[in-house]
Amino acid sequence: MNVVNKIKLLIFLLFIILVFSLLNPNYFSLNNLFGILISISVAGLVCLGQGLCIITGGFDFSVNGVALVSGVVAAYLISKFNVNVWVVLLIILVLGTFIGFLNALIITKGNINPLIITLSMGSILTGLSFFMTHGSYINVKGEVFRILGTYRLFNIKVFQIPVVILAIMVLILLIILTQTSYGRFIYAVGGNKIAAKFSGIKVNLISGSAYLWSGFLSALAGYITASRIGSAQPGIGSTLALFSVTAVILGGISFKGGRGSILGAIIGITIIQCLNIGIRSLGLAIYYQELSIGMVLILAVYFDSLSSRRSS
């Protein structure tokens, strides 16, 4: 994505913040902006994975299922079996990556529509989490579990652990995507699969690896969400898949694959969360969020197809 597009997005973002600040003076308060920052950091992790999947030309609709099941499994292991919190974190990350691996295996080996596979995977995982919790929530006692979600670095409010984690992940992925050959392969596979294949890139391996990233990052996001509220509950984050796809495409990662930057995805999720929290601050019911995000998604995809037509 070029600089002009990024500036356009930032102007759009400022416009949204301005409108909501005029409608509700409390919107531009420090507390509220801080809340927005936290919500960006959790959803942003998911958007990074989703962004990678879309760059390689697929996408992942199991992100909410993965986030949900990892929160539930973490709470389950800690409260029922007293497993060490850090061991649980490791288990969750492996679990998320493994789910991503299953997605990748079926999608690339069977050459099957990623939507159908990840959608059914999401449905299975959601069902599993309801099954494990019987539809209610699991509370986790103890402060250690809450470190990742609520502690802050150097006791500075902005340096909350989730924000720091997101910043680190963005940095790592930026370096990988722009500086390594693996990163260039990811763009190559998304841009032109056949050309990539003929230049000796292991296409299945590369495009499959995006789902592994997505599973890993969604599991991390799910764990942080559970850690923030100190409990795991089914039903949380059911809109994550929709929001992440919208954010990524809004941020200029082309739906046709091969184009866009991870930073765009972060700008995209920033816009979405500003919109969400703005709608909530006006006292509107939560489903107005879905309505507006759905419309933003259609517009974003429309502009995406316009710009890709122009460039081709």
Place this chain on the structure above:
Amino acid sequence: MKNSQAKFLDKNKKNRKIKNIDNLIIFAVLIGVVLYFSFKNKSFLDEVNLNALLITLSIIGIVCIGQTLLLISGTFDISLGSIVGFSGVLLAKILELFKINNLSLFILFAFIVVLIGGLIGFINGLIITKGKINAIITTIAMLSIIFALSMIISKGKYIKISNLSFLSLAAQKFGFVPLSFIFLIVLYLIFFIVLKFTVFGRYIYAIGSNENSVNYAGVNVDRIRILLFVLAGALSAFAGIILSSRLTTGHAIFGSSYPIITVAAGVIGGTLLSGGSGGVIGTFLGITLLTVLEGGFSIVGIPTHVKDIFTGTILMVSVIISESLLKRTKR
């Protein structure tokens, strides 16, 4: 030239044979499942349960028709489930607002709601064909918009239905056969004939297997695609009205699991995700099998949360099997 043509015909015959065997296998599995559940629980095949099963089958079966047509043409619609919920909410709200109690006005407004369902499908089709936007993304966005609209109309609550003709729509029966099942059979017959014996039906298959060649043959592909989305939307709205009538309320969440189940039914019935093959008879067997399994689960006492796991697994496994079968026949 002649040789290749003969080869093509031969392969076609082989494909058709595979499809027929598929349908027979599903039919055999269906009989087996019914026998199993009726052994497990004597009441599985009694009049009340059979009636309930047939109503459930009719409602989701009607949605399946539209989804199958779209699958054959090489795409699918994730927003159909939200149209099911929306139409129930909308009709219940209209009847409540105008305090309508007679039959003729009910039919009029039900007809209008079905048309609105078709209009939603029309918007989907227009965005997808004229805006050249991916069908998956469009219908997912539409899903969230329509779901949010029905939540806004109903304020997130159940809307009670008081109109007697609306209530009796699902309750109407002849013996143990519900009226809605007759609708279902008639609709399946119509679309079986459309797919098998009309030019329009052949175009749907042709678009699914090679859109470009149909376009070059001078057929207005966009118009057919839009029409398919309209049909799917209208059929879903009709199913939504019956569903609300059965549950005596309207709520946005009704039908939210339908997108996955309807695609699964189509795939089990031999319609490929990649388009160009399949038919409504296979879908009918597929959705009957899924409905009987679900109904049987609740009778045997398996908790409802397992249903999500079940439908997800079924869809995944059936897609994997059908796509690998496809690869074998292509070779």
